[in-house]
Amino acid sequence: MQDPLEEIRSLLKQRRPQEALAALDELPPTDEAELLERQRLRVYALEALGMLEQAFSVRESITLSPHAEIYDHHSAGVDAVRLKQFDKAYPYLTRAIELSITENDSYYLSVCYCLRAYVHAQRGDVPSTMQDLAHLEDDHELGWIPNVPKLTKDYLISLAKLRAQQ
């Protein structure tokens, strides 16, 4: 018999998020680690349905778990930025950066610094923007996150200065 979570992943790959959600609702109770994985799958299904606010709420609940990983904090930060909830994005991105440093895992680091620089820039905080940008290469470019403009160092510095004047 196939692992139920594998079946749900398969539904998601087939672009059948509604059915994936229904299948998730029918699963019996389990331990916390597997519950977390179910919640992640729920997020993917909700995002695939375009229900970004609901997906973000689930993401936030995941970050409260002691089993939450860098990925979860990073993703909550990304989602908050996508929803333009910059104040909410800040702690998630900061936590993801802290964990990346502690666990010596640089995979999400540049995205987190870049998005946190974007959050600072939106607040018009030029020094903090520059501080986060110092962690990125000069030609750094982040342009694949939906609802977020292409982020380059020049764009972020110019945005921070613009907001600071307002």
Added chain:
Amino acid sequence: MSYSSLKLKSRPAVVLDAANSGGWKNGRYRFATPEAEQAWQRAAYRQAVNADTWHLGDEVDDASRDAILAGIAGPTPPMYRGPDGRYRFANAHTIEDAATRSHRARYFAGKTMDQIAGAKMPGEDEYLAAIYGKSQSSVAANDNIMRRADDCAQEHLECDQLCRRAKLSPDMRGIWGGSRDRCMRGCLSAACGGNPVG
């Protein structure tokens, strides 16, 4: 006078420098500067169109556009001008999200038509401030509305998994490309934010 032309005439003029706002690239509209993006968000609020999904409106041909602007077109759907300078009819995809609608309703309550049609639309500055996180506006933080289906969600997930593997595998250095951003851009389709093909 039709309802739609009355609504159009009553709105403040939309000041948007479409020529310098930005341009279409690989199926996505890119703003040239943060100022241009902000000018569009202001214009979108004034025109009651969703600032993120405006491109999904139905394009209006030149003759219809001229007739509508002249107020002689009869009843039509609401029309708006996008940051690319083109006119479109609003449809189900271009409706503002619930948070913006509730923000507008709050600021329009009790206002006269003259106040709404003034140089600045009620709630306009507060709307922009809310977007940029500088105010504790009453815009709902978590309105669980159904948005346009995000077809890229699964693609993002799959590329993220691939890039995670690519980073750890010496055989996949070409895919990894040196950073997660480069890997993601190489993996994602252009429509989902990846590099253009060709």
